[in-house]
Amino acid sequence: MADQSFLTWPFFDPHHRGWADRVQEIARGLAIDHCDPDQACRDLVRQLGDAGLLQPTSDENGQLDVRTLCLSRETLARHDGLADFAFAMQGLGTGAISLFGSKGQKAHWLPQTRSGQAIAAFALTEPQSGSDVANSTMTAIRDGNDFVLNGEKTWISNGGIADVYTLFARTGEAPGAKGLSAFIITPDLKGFEVVGRLDTIAPHPLATLRFNDLRVPASAMIGQAGAGFRIAMSVLDLFRPTVAAAALGFARRALDEALTRVSERQVQGAPLFDLQMVQGHIAEMALDVDASALLIYRAAWAKDSGAARITREAAMAKLFATDQAQLIIDKAVQLFGGDGVRSGMAVESLYREIRALRIYEGASDVQKVIIARQTMAAHMEGR
Template identity: 75%
Template sequence: MADRSFLTWPFFEDHHRALADGLEDWALANLAQIDHANADQSCRKLVAALGTAGWLQHSASPEGKLDVRSLCLIRETLARHDGLADFAFAMQGLGTGAISLFGSDAQKADWLPKTRAGEAISAFALTEPQSGSDVANSTMTAELDGEFYVLNGEKTWISNGGIADVYTVFARTGDAPGAKGLSAFVVPADTPGLTIADRLDTIAPHPLATLEFDNCRIPASALIGKSGQGFKIAMSVLDVFRATVGAAALGFARRALDEAVKRVTTRHVQGAPLADLQMVQGHIADMALDVDAAALLIYRAAWTKDSGAPRITREAAMAKLFATDHAQKIIDTAVQLHGGDGVRSGETVERLYREIRALRIYEGASDVQRVIIARQTIATLGAIA
């Protein structure tokens, strides 16, 4: 059982502690045997199960206010039990984030009841082949043609690509150059002209795809917010969900620490447990320190947003950067402490080793987070000086 003493920290309210307790019980009862060999089928089942149990109610908000602490607690707990379960929950939130925060009443009514019930799967289509973290360099177009927008272009590395029922798509409407020329749209997966060009395989299997849009016509009412607000919408959604990526990494790290402690207290060398060796104790100490430091950064960011901060760009970047990079170190140490068993296919720490790597890339790679933190820090301290 992972350490849960952090739930007494002042970042949380009683309803957060009740949420964590209830989800822990549900995860223990439902996430023991997930088939990672068939990610598409498992994700569909997980979304349905999370919806039936009510957990997806937290993934989107018809009122436009997401409780970031709840999102982080859910992602941390699910990731500690199973990475694919965390993925299934997270993509429902990210995929509908723009609708929750900026969508019209009609858009919310059309999709949020379905995604929150697990009856429809959502996806966030932002990345393009030539523009990973450089969103302003997007080239996909959306041209207004009477009462319709016509989409042309390509999106790639789209989570839930190929199994989603609805995509939030960002495209250039020509309002201005660079970031100011992007807009956001709700695009049902069965819209003519939208096709799955390629399915992408990764070291930790997840549904991922490249999407092609060829004269894909959608009604003008599919526009989320106003024309030209796409960059603002995308950054606002990532501002909320970036801290939750750190929370997922924290869940992986806590599981790795649990597995490491179990290993060193039961594995004997020369008649004594590995845990008696001071060098091993030093590794465990470093792992525990990094877990708590990551948790403090994550829940500081979440609490700050929930307390009314309009943006938490710096706090979320710090949380994601530290939590993902240090989770990688924690898991690597856990693999090392397991010896040969650590790299055996099917072992928990081997699975964690594959699952953590992508979190240091998606929703802004680690070096991108460093740029964000540096710019925010220079701007803040420069203003003070």
């Protein structure tokens, strides 16, 4: 059983503690068949929706509780990576609608995604622009009361199975970041094409999408024309701490598995834990878990307490928690010896699951740039 003492920290209110218990109970009973990731995610979205666990993923008033999102992702990730993925994408995919959508857009889509009746996706990355969002080349050209979209998106989570996509394209109000806009796209529109599925070391629904003269009404735009970059960054600011929370869930599971292993495995007639070097590994793992949790829930608490932006705090949480989770899981694999790399072992699965978290929603090196720039900006303001 993972350590739950962190729930007594002052970052949390009583309802957060109750929510964590609820997610824990439901996560134990989720039925997950990993043989077909597409179907597994469809089933998980339905199960999570039926259980009411998707309620925090969107809000008509734009008031998303980041602590609740983080607690949900941490708990689900500790149980299963696909369960976390299914939950996370319902929030990320509709984040722009929650924060910037019209009343009609919110009324139509948010009840569907919260109930699990519709699957959501976030279409930002392009073949030539990953973290460099301002370099996006996909176009949305105004034609009367419509926009005509052309281009490609890739590495799109839930690509090919989603019912609604938040998509970003260049509308040309200004060069670079100021010329992007956000749109709601559905896969039934003419010109929408799934051109390839992407296989990864930890299988998830991922696809490359192509848009060929896809026509949407102007009412499909989210927020104002030219506000796409600001919308995307606002959504990522809010959800980056939740990526860190998922990494923390993986790390807690790895620590639990390692503790069980070293207490039960015998070496020369004594538990493996009796070796001082093993105790050193366990101490480092426990330290990094708590340090990650502190950074994550500081960022989440700051946002929930009214901070307009948590760019620096979110970047610190994501960078530290994802990088340290990789190290924690690697230590767990080492403590398992040969069993650590056997298919079907929990630590082997965690080893594959964690790597992507250091890349998506802003790679680790990008987070360092963000932290450095934010720190320098704060220094210059204080001079």
